[in-house]
Amino acid sequence: MGRTALVTGATSGFGLEIARRLVAAGHRVIAAGRRTERLDALRDELGAKAICPLTLDVTDAGAVAALPGALPEAWREVDILVNNAGLALGTTAAQDSDLAQWEQMVATNVLGLMRLTHAILPGMVARGRGDIVNLGSVAANYPYPGGNVYGATKAFVQQFTLGLKTDLAGTGVRVSDVQPGLVGGTEFSHVRFGGDDAKAAAPYTDTTPMTAADVAEAVLWIIGLPAHVNVNRIELMPVVQGAGPFVVKRG
Numbered sequence: 001m002g003r004t005a006l007v008t009g010a011t012s013g014f015g016l017e018i019a020r021r022l023v024a025a026g027h028r029v030i031a032a033g034r035r036t037e038r039l040d041a042l043r044d045e046l047g048a049k050a051i052c053p054l055t056l057d058v059t060d061a062g063a064v065a066a067l068p069g070a071l072p073e074a075w076r077e078v079d080i081l082v083n084n085a086g087l088a089l090g091t092t093a094a095q096d097s098d099l100a101q102w103e104q105m106v107a108t109n110v111l112g113l114m115r116l117t118h119a120i121l122p123g124m125v126a127r128g129r130g131d132i133v134n135l136g137s138v139a140a141n142y143p144y145p146g147g148n149v150y151g152a153t154k155a156f157v158q159q160f161t162l163g164l165k166t167d168l169a170g171t172g173v174r175v176s177d178v179q180p181g182l183v184g185g186t187e188f189s190h191v192r193f194g195g196d197d198a199k200a201a202a203p204y205t206d207t208t209p210m211t212a213a214d215v216a217e218a219v220l221w222i223i224g225l226p227a228h229v230n231v232n233r234i235e236l237m238p239v240v241q242g243a244g245p246f247v248v249k250r251g
């Protein structure tokens, strides 16, 4: 039977692909993001029975705390929460970084994800079932130059997921951290480099990154596993990627 999912960051990239695939698999989706016109377009594309658009800035603590009560009555029992909304800003060395960018990454990737979970989790536990899938990153596991706060936010996602897993043991609620590496074709790099198209394209030039479809496939696999199986964390890289070398300054 179809379940009700709430996908944050459903206006673009992974979230949009995950929303489409959830609907194709027979579920219905509360599609959340700040760009209302894209959410409305998704509802028009897939139908109002399949998509409930939710204009939501995950950094708005009050709006998140009002969930799920602020949702239309028929959509309040969220079975699947995909905490996908997130961003990286810049690749500047820590000592040269913009504090406002750091704060926005923490507000979105850490506080937003944490607050969404706090709002939705009690209902799942009361119903004895539910799936929370958090979008982490390989950046949680492998530091790279200029990845400082972004990587730290994704390390939070990993540790929070594992902490939730411990608390939720036996409740029927599952929780997973999906950690992709290089993925092209989303707006991630465009956002990271402030709309500079040349810089945004560089990481994907002359190579074969993963796609949003690859990540969505993993998410659908996780939630489709038998109810007694929990994927704690899963790391995905394209074949062309590997962990970087240590940085050694000489001279």
Ligand code: NDP
Pocket (backbone or CB within 6 Å): 008, 009, 010, 011, 012, 013, 014, 015, 032, 033, 034, 035, 056, 057, 058, 059, 084, 085, 086, 087, 088, 108, 135, 136, 137, 138, 179, 180, 181, 182, 183, 184, 186, 187, 188, 189, 191
């Ligand atoms: P996109 O930039 O394509 O999508 C990001 C989504 O997050 C958008 O839908 C955006 O919606 C939403 N979002 C950003 N800020 C907010 C906010 N304050 N409130 C609500 N929604 C917000 O990126 P991806 O699809 O590539 O990335 C999705 C997730 O996956 C992120 O958490 C990212 O860190 C992670 N990730 C990405 C990788 C990659 O290489 N692409 C690799 C590993 C992890 P809107 O602007 O409409 O609000």
Ligand code: 8X3
Pocket (backbone or CB within 6 Å): 136, 137, 138, 139, 147, 180, 181, 182, 183
């Ligand atoms: C996004 C992947 O390598 O740009 O999380 O940090 S990376």
